[in-house]
Amino acid sequence: MTSIIVGGHYGDEGKGKIVSYLALKDNPHVIARAGVGPNAGHTVVHEGRKYGLRMITCGFVNPKSRLLVGAGVLVDVKRFLDEVELTGVGGRIRVDWRCAIIDDEHKKADTGADSRRIGTTGSGCGPANAARVNRVARQAKDMPELKDYLADVPEIINDAIDEGREVMVEASQGFGLSLYYGNYPYVTSKDTSASTAAADVGLGPTKVDDVYVVYKAYMSRVGEDPYVRYLTDEEVKASAYWGGLLKKADEAGLDGTTNQKLAELLGEVGTVTGRPRKIGAFDFKLARYSARVNGATQICITCLDKLFPECAGVRDYDKLPEDALAHVGGIEEKVGVKATLISTGPAVYDVVDLRDGPS
Ligand code: GTP
Ligand code: IMP
Ligand code: MG
Numbered sequence: 357m358t359s360i361i362v363g364g365h366y367g368d369e370g371k372g373k374i375v376s377y378l379a380l381k382d383n384p385h386v387i388a389r390a391g392v393g394p395n396a397g398h399t400v401v402h403e404g405r406k407y408g409l410r411m412i413t414c415g416f417v418n419p420k421s422r423l424l425v426g427a428g429v430l431v432d433v434k435r436f437l438d439e440v441e442l443t444g445v446g447g448r449i450r451v452d453w454r455c456a457i458i459d460d461e462h463k464k465a466d467t468g469a470d471s472r473r474i475g476t477t478g479s480g481c482g483p484a485n486a487a488r489v490n491r492v493a494r495q496a497k498d499m500p501e502l503k504d505y506l507a508d509v510p511e512i513i514n515d516a517i518d519e520g521r522e523v524m525v526e527a528s529q530g531f532g533l534s535l536y537y538g539n540y541p542y543v544t545s546k547d548t549s550a551s552t553a554a555a556d557v558g559l560g561p562t563k564v565d566d567v568y569v570v571y572k573a574y575m576s577r578v579g580e581d582p583y584v585r586y587l588t589d590e591e592v593k594a595s596a597y598w599g600g601l602l603k604k605a606d607e608a609g610l611d612g613t614t615n616q617k618l619a620e621l622l623g624e625v626g627t628v629t630g631r632p633r634k635i636g637a638f639d640f641k642l643a644r645y646s647a648r649v650n651g652a653t654q655i656c657i658t659c660l661d662k663l664f665p666e667c668a669g670v671r672d673y674d675k676l677p678e679d680a681l682a683h684v685g686g687i688e689e690k691v692g693v694k695a696t697l698i699s700t701g702p703a704v705y706d707v708v709d710l711r712d713g714p715s
Contacts, residue, residue, distance in 0.1 A: 357382075357565045358523040360390075360550045361656075363530030364569040364646040365639065366577045366584065368626070370658030371570050372398030372414040374697060375526045376704045378568075379415035385521035386422045386513060387415030390556035391528025392546050393430030393458065393484070395477040397628040398528070401702040410479075410628065412439045412449065413526045417704060424509045426525075427452035428546075428556025430484045433501055440505075450507035452558075456493040458484040474542055475579035477628045485545040510558020517563055527553035531569075531646035532577075532584075542581040550650040568697070569652040571643055573660045573683060575636035576619075578626040586615045586634055595637075596679070597663045622662050640690040647691050654711070655691060657684055658699035667700045671707065673714040676700075 361378070363369045375398070379387055394410035401407075402417045409416075411432065413423055423445055425431065431451060440446050462480035465471070476482055487493035496502050516523050527548065532538045534548040546552065550567045554560070577584040592598040592614055605617035612620070615635050619625070624633035647655060661668040664680040676684075676698070688695050698708040 358517060358525070358559065358563055359566040359568060360525040360527060360553050360564055361568045361570060362527040362550045362553060362650055363548065364571045364643055364650070364652075364655070365530045365575055366532040366581075367396070367528070367530040368576055368578065368633065369530055369570040369572045370699055371526065371528070372400050372409065373658060373699055373702060373704070374568065374570050374656050375414040375524070376400045376402060376417045377697070377699075377707050378524060379418040379421060380704060381709070382522055382524070383418060384415065384421050384524040385516045386424055387413045387418075387524045387526065388424035388426050388509060388513060388557040389413040389429055389528070390426045390525050390553035391429060391548065392544050393479065393481045394432045394435050395479040395481040395544065395628065396528035397626065398526075399702070400704070402704050407442065409439055409443075411436045412443060412445065415524060415526060416443045416445050421448070422512070423449040424507070424512060424557065425449070425451040425455060426509050426557030427454040428552070429455055430458050430481055430488075431455045431496055431502070432458045432479070433499055437501060449505060450509065450512070451496050451502055451505045452509035453495065453497040453506040455496040456484055456488040457495065457499060459494065462487065473580065475581070477579075477626075479628065482545040513557055513559060514563070525553055525557055525559065527556075531650065532642055537649060539581055539583040542579065542583065566653045567651050568654050568656055569647050569650050569693070570656040570658060571638070571687065572658050573638065573663045575639055576624045576633035577636065578629060578631055578633045581634075584634060585636055587618070587637055589614050591637060592618075598637075601663070638687065640687070643687065643691045647693050652691075652693045654696040655688070655693045656697040656699065657687060657695050660684070660698055661700045661706075669703075669706050670700045671705065673708050673710060676708065
């Protein structure tokens, strides 16, 4: 089977967590990183350690899987090498020789006025993709530091498929950040849908069996984007779970606006930028649209425990409380796709896995 995992809202949905779970559970032969580049910050919590990865797939937690970086992905050489060292995957990771390189000048350009207006991550991705389109960017093959890691990623992936092996593709960002379909100009420098993730790693559309679209149980948004609304005080008051969370934040003595208190309580601070994320109610319209354009076969809902604390660490469907099940049911109904993975904590195995039906 070949699966692609993508974000269904504005990034930071917890794709890293879902990919690490699937990597251990489904034991893929190869796991390839697709998406934009090191603007992503994927978090994995495994065996008591927390990793914030920007270049290497979170599937690294499975020591048997071969790891790849697809040709569509921008490479920050230093960051890549640092992550190889951090994770100890040097012997089993390869980078497509055609990946474009993020140079210092791209990072510098990404702190300018245009980048600030959009609130970019400052990682140099936009300017590097612009250089790539102008055909002046360097490629992985031009970098001596990468020489031991170079490979033809589509060959490896398509060979694995021909041999009947499991292949997984990890995308980055989220649908609402797509250059084509997001809230332009408050978007990233590339399309973020599953079709582009497939192209990033050299997979033809007919080879993809499953598309998992990941949503958080609520919304968060980092960066400037006037189209994404904060939760209003009225909405917070009118909702049992938001009202309950605000009460907790007040009891804990947190200050600031309602959004700042909720962001702090929920731990919603950007992995790459350290900025507090804007908190919003689940956007069903965007979720449904993104499921359609991504061709979702399954949806995943993460951070259910943050809205419904009794869910923390639950792995059996029967142990999920009624209010949490009602929230999941509402999402399924409005999005029109079954939720098969429900994440109830940051640790890799905190998942209710319904892919074979409720256990
Ligand atoms: P991008 O590629 O940057 O969009 O990132 P991402 O989708 O991989 O998500 P990211 O790791 O930036 O943010 C998700 C955060 O939620 C991380 O801190 C995770 O550890 C955490 N997380 C993921 N799933 C759960 C969950 O079910 N419960 C809780 N409490 N935390 C979770
Ligand atoms: P850039 O991709 O750094 O150019 O940033 C463009 C927009 O996408 C900004 O609003 C960023 O905050 C947002 N963005 C890019 N990557 C991520 C991500 O991985 N998670 C969340 N937001 C992101
Ligand atoms: Mg992130």
